[in-house]
Amino acid sequence: MITPDILPILRCPADGGQLTLADDPLIQRVNKAITDGTARDQLDERVIDPIEGGLVNSQVDRLYPIRGGIPTLIVDEAIGLAGISEGE
Numbered sequence: 153m154i155t156p157d158i159l160p161i162l163r164c165p166a167d168g169g170q171l172t173l174a175d176d177p178l179i180q181r182v183n184k185a186i187t188d189g190t191a192r193d194q195l196d197e198r199v200i201d202p203i204e205g206g207l208v209n210s211q212v213d214r215l216y217p218i219r220g221g222i223p224t225l226i227v228d229e230a231i232g233l234a235g236i237s238e239g240e
Contacts, residue, residue, distance in 0.1 A: 154173060154205070154207070154218070154223065159171070159172075159173065162207065162223070162225070164209040164210065164214075164216075165225050165226070165227050166209065166214070166227045166230075167209065167210075167211075169209055169210035169211070170210055171207040171208065171209060171210075171216065172207065172208050172210075173205065173206075173207060173208075174205060174206035174207065174208050174215055178206070178208070178215070178233075178236075179203060179204075179205060179206060181236050182203060182206065182215060182231060182233075182236055183202045183203060185199075185235075185236050186199050186200065186201070186202055186203070187202070190235075191231055191232075191236070192231070192232050193228060193229050193230060193231055193232070194214065194227055194228045194229070194230050194232065195228050199217075199231055201217075201219060203215075203217040203218060203219055203231075204218055204219060204220075204221070205217075205218035205223075206218055206223075206231070207223055207225075208233070209230075212233060213232065213233050213234065214230040214231065214232055214233060215230060215231045215233055216229075216230050216231075217229070217230075217231060
């Protein structure tokens with residue numbers, strides 16, 4: 153997982169902004185959207201693999217998934233949070 157000392161140096165690969173760790177309720181909502189088939193990546197492809205954590209960009213519109221303790225900081229693989237982040 154991401155340790156507190158490394159978090160400040162991680163940046164969003166799309167805009168260079170600060171990333172923050174997703175909280176548990178958001179992780180649960182994203183995993184529910186994945187299970188429901190409504191989670192989409194930046195290429196509008198369905199996300200099928202559940203996540204164990206995530207890094208959220210400063211606009212809170214995309215989440216970079218963490219699987220197996222490794223963050224995926226690839227813009228195209230970020231999960232869109234429209235309709236997920238507020239629990240809509």
